[in-house]
Amino acid sequence: MKILVVEDEKKVASFIKKGLEEELYSVDVVSNGKEGLETVLVNEYDLIISDVMMPVMNGIEFVKEIRKNEITTPVLLLTVKDSTKDKVEGLDQGADDYLTKPFAFEELTARVRSLLRRKESQKNNILTAADLNMDLLAHKVTRSGSEIILTPREYSILEYLLRNKNKIVSRTKLVEHVYDFHFDSGTNVIDVYINKLRSKINLPDKKAIIHTTRGVGYSIRD
Numbered sequence: 001m002k003i004l005v006v007e008d009e010k011k012v013a014s015f016i017k018k019g020l021e022e023e024l025y026s027v028d029v030v031s032n033g034k035e036g037l038e039t040v041l042v043n044e045y046d047l048i049i050s051d052v053m054m055p056v057m058n059g060i061e062f063v064k065e066i067r068k069n070e071i072t073t074p075v076l077l078l079t080v081k082d083s084t085k086d087k088v089e090g091l092d093q094g095a096d097d098y099l100t101k102p103f104a105f106e107e108l109t110a111r112v113r114s115l116l117r118r119k120e121s122q123k124n125n126i127l128t129a130a131d132l133n134m135d136l137l138a139h140k141v142t143r144s145g146s147e148i149i150l151t152p153r154e155y156s157i158l159e160y161l162l163r164n165k166n167k168i169v170s171r172t173k174l175v176e177h178v179y180d181f182h183f184d185s186g187t188n189v190i191d192v193y194i195n196k197l198r199s200k201i202n203l204p205d206k207k208a209i210i211h212t213t214r215g216v217g218y219s220i221r222d
Contacts, residue, residue, distance in 0.1 A: 001116060001136070001159070002026045002177060004043075006036035006050035006062060007078070012101075016049065019105050020112070024139050024152045026178050033057030037065050043176070045073050047115055049108075052079035052090065060090050067094035074115040078103070113137075127162035129209050129220045132201060134162055148200050153178060157193050158201075161210070161220040170217040194218055 003020055007013035008031045017027045028043070030036050034057040036050060048066075052059035063075050074096045079086065087098045096118075097111055117137065127134040131144045141148045141158065150158065156178045161169060171190045178190075194210065202208045211219050 001046040002028070002044070002156075003047045003049060003112070004036065004039060004045045005029045006031075006033060006048065006054070006059065008032055008051060008054045012051075015105075016108070019109070021152055023109055023112075024155045025112075026152075026156045033059060033062030033065070036062050037069075040066055040071055040073065041069060046119065047112060048073050048075045049112070050075060050077055052077055052081065052086070060093050060095075063090065063095050064093040074119050076108075076111055076115060127159065127165075129162060129165055130207055130222045132162075132209055134159060143201060143203070143206065150197075150200065153193055154197050154200070157190070158197055158220075161218060165220050165222070168213050168217045168219045174218070 003025050005013055005016050005020075005027060007016065007029065010031075013029045013031070017029050020027050028039065028045075030039055032054045033050070036048070037057065040048065050059040050062055054062075057065070059077050059079070063077070066073070066075075075094065076097045076099060077090045077095045078099050078101055079090075080101045090098060096115055099108060099111055125136045127136065132141070133143075134141050136159070139155070141150055141155070157174055160174060160177045174190050194212075198210050202210055209220055209222075211221055213219065
């Protein structure tokens with residue numbers, strides 16, 4: 001799952017990013033609503049977490065603009081304001097939930113899981129390929145019933161490949177999905193992670209699931 005955090009306070013943004021990445025989410029961060037709007041117009045996210053009080057374009061204006069552009073990604077607003085009027089204004093503009101600062105990180109992750117479950121309610125929460133299963137809600141991967149322990153990056157790459165099963169995914173697409181938009185796509189870090197995934201998933205006594213199309217990209221096939 002890929003999340004965009006729109007937050008002008010660097011310490012808060014860093015805290016949220018680090019915590020969510022430890023929960024196996026892929027996270028991008030921008031510092032105001034204008035940057036957020038520019039980002040969501042060219043990148044796809046599963047969830048947006050946005051502060052309300054920001055320079056250039058505040059969170060409520062940001063939500064209003066993305067809804068105008070028919071972007072339906074769930075939005076969780078963060079604010080120091082806790083009046084009913086402020087909450088109603090944000091929700092009326094298209095926000096899906098509200099969390100008042102300061103907040104416990106456990107509550108933030110609970111809200112994130114709730115919004116993602118709502119988003120996924122019409123989809124299958126189990127991604128499969130042959131005897132490989134990924135439970136998106138439990139963040140658990142198994143093959144033939146045996147759990148496979150993955151790092152956050154490995155999990156994100158595997159999830160993206162599973163969501164695009166039977167399609168060839170380029171290295172650039174994987175970089176864009178797993179890392180933020182400032183990452184150097186010219187490095188071979190994706191190849192390193194693919195090799196690590198293969199060592200955990202393409203077991204000697206099992207059918208290979210992760211495949212390479214030389215010069216094009218990677219794919220997962222049944």
